[in-house]
Amino acid sequence: MRFRPSASAIRYSFAESGEHHEYGGLLLRRDLHRLFDLGDITVDPTTDCLDVREGIRAYPLYSELHRKSLQLAVRAQHRVWLGAHWDLHRGAARH
DSSP, rough: OOOOTTEEEEEEEHHHHHHOOTTEEEEEEEHHHHHHHHHHEETTTTEEEEOOOOOGGGGGHHHTTTTTOSSSOOOOHHHHHHHHHHHHHHHTTOO
16 A cells, blocks of 8 residues: 555554554554654543643644544554553653
């Protein structure tokens, strides 16, 4: 599958195991992908809402995303990877 240059896929399953899992990735815009990689944007796996780190919320484009629900059905496998990402970047702290 080819993606436009402005988009990228996140596959935690591939990054950790070298194996591609059908539901192990999310398609994101390049800027969001970068912020996601840095942990500046995460998805709360219990609410499926975006969590934008406070410092990034200074930018209106990203501030608008804070606490917005994902617009896709989150499958169980997505929840595993989103949970691992959340734990890595937010731990028990909620923003």
